[in-house]
Amino acid sequence: MATVDETMDTRSAQAARAAQAGRSQIAETVNAGLGRRYRSERRFRAYGVLAIVLALSMLATLFVTIISKGYTAFWQNSLNFEVALPADVIDPQGTRDPKVLASANYLGLVRDALQAQFPEVDSRQERRALFAMLSDSAPYDLQDAVLDNPGAIGGTIKVRVSLDDDFDMLAKGHINADLPQDQRRLTDVQVAWFQSLEQRGMVEAHFNTALFTNGDSRQAESAGILGAVVGSLFVVAVTLALSFPIGVATAVYLEEFAPKNRFTDLIEVNINNLAAVPSIVFGLLGLAVFLQFFGLPRSAPLVGGLVLTLMTLPTIIIASRAALKSVPPSIREAALGLGASKLQMILHHVLPLAMPGMLTGTIIGMAQALGESAPLLMIGMVAFVVDIPNGPLDPATVLPVQIFLWADSPERAFVERTSAAIMVLLAFLVFMNAAAVWLRKRFERRW
């Protein structure tokens, strides 16, 4: 017995030793690989940090260039001086009738007032060079002032009239007065006149209200974004009013009611494909269908909204379906188990829970629509529109197209206005994204 016990003992001891040796070998192998594993982890993290730094620096570059180019557009320099208002020019009969007041020769008056500052200027050529300092809208500035204050007729009035954009640029330092005359848009004499006006304190810088209250204009100093902003709002309103209900209804039907068969699979594949179709194609479709076939008006926000609805529908449908899918089945079962009909289950329980996701998708779609320009070019929303649109059927343009138009203009003043318009567009987009986050937080419920 003893020998048997002994052999048993040595056997188990051998096995234990072998296991021990095996284990230390495993530990060595693991140790040998550890350094490599940690190195690759560190490398991966470094790539991540690098990617984020790169992305942030791109973003910073974007903002710095846009803001540094555009911030000066938010103020404007104007001439602020006394203009004589002889009663016999403005209102010979003394009726003070606004119609008579409106038709007076204000251009002559404001030019006379400017000439009065420089009595030495008298040749025709010199006068033209001097009057180039006045914006085309200067007479209207004077007219407005007189209509506001008819009592000043017969005396003088202190009035602020718009400067031509080149002189505004000179005041802002965007036109370099030290360059030789043939390399800038203003002659030496014009620069000298302007500097002397500045010394007399007649050049006044003020907030550029025209940028926010005017429509587009050929004159940079009176060009504004209001027309484009209103156009954009109409377009987005039409898009939202159409794409949200259609998109949500489609998503609900496909997700909750539609039978799963070849046909619905085909629809699903096509919706996913439509999301990837270049937007200009939707523009061509809009041109062919809405303008050619249905004869809707060109350049109208209504048509723009229709086209962008087609473009944003896939985004909204895909996001809404994902939101519906993420509603836990237990909630559906709870409702059905209580005897709720399918529609009651969807309306009372599924939709409220899916709403944050649907709203997020919709707002992302709207942000896309707000920033879209290519399809709108196809339906004529690239036209030069001076009037502020009063409704979705009036010709209009939108902010991105306005940016595109201004970016095409050679004047330095349009360069800074382009950047300013980009800032406004970005502000809208940031606002919309913030709204998306807020809505999601507001409607989000735990289950």
Place this chain on the structure above:
Amino acid sequence: MKTSPSAQTSIEIPPTAGFPLVSQGEGAKIAARDVNVFYGDKQALRNIALDIKPNEVTAFIGPSGCGKSTFLRCLNRMNDIIDGCRVTGSINLDEEDIYHRRIDVVQLRARIGMVFQKPNPFPKSIYENVAYGPRIHGLARNKTDLDEIVQTSLERAGLLGEVKDRMDQPGTGLSGGQQQRLCIARAIAVNPEVILMDEPCSALDPIATAKIEELIDELRQNYTIVIVTHSMQQAARVSQRTAFFHLGNLVECNDTEQIFTNPQHKLTQGYITGRFG
């Protein structure tokens, strides 16, 4: 437990094996005959014949995948919402086939309530959770009526004392056991005839489980209860009758005491003594 297909077919169980059938008309609340359920091509239940008596607790036991939950879900047609699920045979509720074309599934589910495995209160207030059923079925004529239904339902579910000061708080903020009792209150607010419970305690701790079991015993006075459970102790504690399912077959159905003390079939014996499952 692994079973090869050949072993599966070798188990020969006559449709009414090992238990005396209560024939229809002898007071069965629910009578199932020749029930087959298919998920696509896969057959989940074979020729189930089973009677459920009123005001009793009937427990379904069996190993995972044996079809007990599937059969439970046939009883209020919750399987209708699963794509590719097909049910043949007849299930009569008070001698009316619930799979008949004339039967409205909404009405059926108002008569046969259900409590699920995981507590699933709506992400709404406690009050709204209980009031939802009566509201969609138009059971309350006015606010006072509704208040009363909510009160009595919570009372019967043994939850009123714990929540009466916070009826407007979200139902999802309660503990797991409270949530499950809220779900029971929600089910009985519609005043169903039958309550189906699909492993109602599997997500709960022992104390909450004990409370629910106590509640089930009380509810038996007014409702017919069918409960699916993985715990044989639970089946023994709460039920009067027990049905044992195995691989889609109903192996044995009898008084609970009989099943646990004197099983007729050796599969049942093997399962309750813990030899497989």
